[in-house]
Amino acid sequence: MEHFFFNDKQAEQIKEELLTTKAERFAKSFTNPENPRDRWQKNPKLTRAQLRNFYHEAKKLEEICKDNDNPDEKFKTILPLVKMLKSKVAYACPKTGRDRKIPVEFKNFIDEMVDNVKDWKDFKAFALSFEAVVGYFYGLGGR
Numbered sequence: 001m002e003h004f005f006f007n008d009k010q011a012e013q014i015k016e017e018l019l020t021t022k023a024e025r026f027a028k029s030f031t032n033p034e035n036p037r038d039r040w041q042k043n044p045k046l047t048r049a050q051l052r053n054f055y056h057e058a059k060k061l062e063e064i065c066k067d068n069d070n071p072d073e074k075f076k077t078i079l080p081l082v083k084m085l086k087s088k089v090a091y092a093c094p095k096t097g098r099d100r101k102i103p104v105e106f107k108n109f110i111d112e113m114v115d116n117v118k119d120w121k122d123f124k125a126f127a128l129s130f131e132a133v134v135g136y137f138y139g140l141g142g143r
Contacts, residue, residue: 004116005125018129027136029105031143046106048142050092054110055134057085062127065120075120082123086114109133 007013017023030046061078068074093100093107113126 003122005122005129011119011121011125014125014128018125019132023129023132024136024140026105026109026133027140027142030103030109030133030137031140034105044100044103045143046102046137048138050102050106051134051137051142054085054089054106055130057088058082058127058130062123065123072120075123079117082117083114086111 003009003011005011005014005018007015030051032045061081064078065071065074089102089107089110092102093104113129117123117126
């Protein structure tokens with residue numbers, strides 16, 4: 001079974017590209033989202049405030065587990081809240097583009113990451129990857 005976040009079966013070695021090339025690619029896509037083909041659609045750039053909101057939510061969930069005596073067990077209780085990040089990002093990025101507050105690319109990032117979170121180790125890797133994306137976003141001049 002191949003892990004999304006890790007190179008090894010023991011889930012000890014995080015994939016380097018999640019913290020480097022892939023993280024940078026995601027950040028670039030948020031700062032320069034694709035223009036929609038339909039003139040009635042919009043695909044806004046991601047703002048710092050929007051990025052911080054989602055990032056802080058993920059970090060808050062991470063802290064809940066990290067501060068627990070048994071983070072693996074505690075994670076099982078918050079996994080539904082992790083999965084709920086997808087509904088929150090969907091709300092900010094509806095299919096009809098007029099009401100979009102975030103770019104589709106950011107929704108795709110959250111969806112891909114959250115879909116692959118299965119346990120505490122995955123979530124820690126997701127949080128670390130998200131941190132790398134935030135760093136690149138600011139480094140690329142995200143507004």
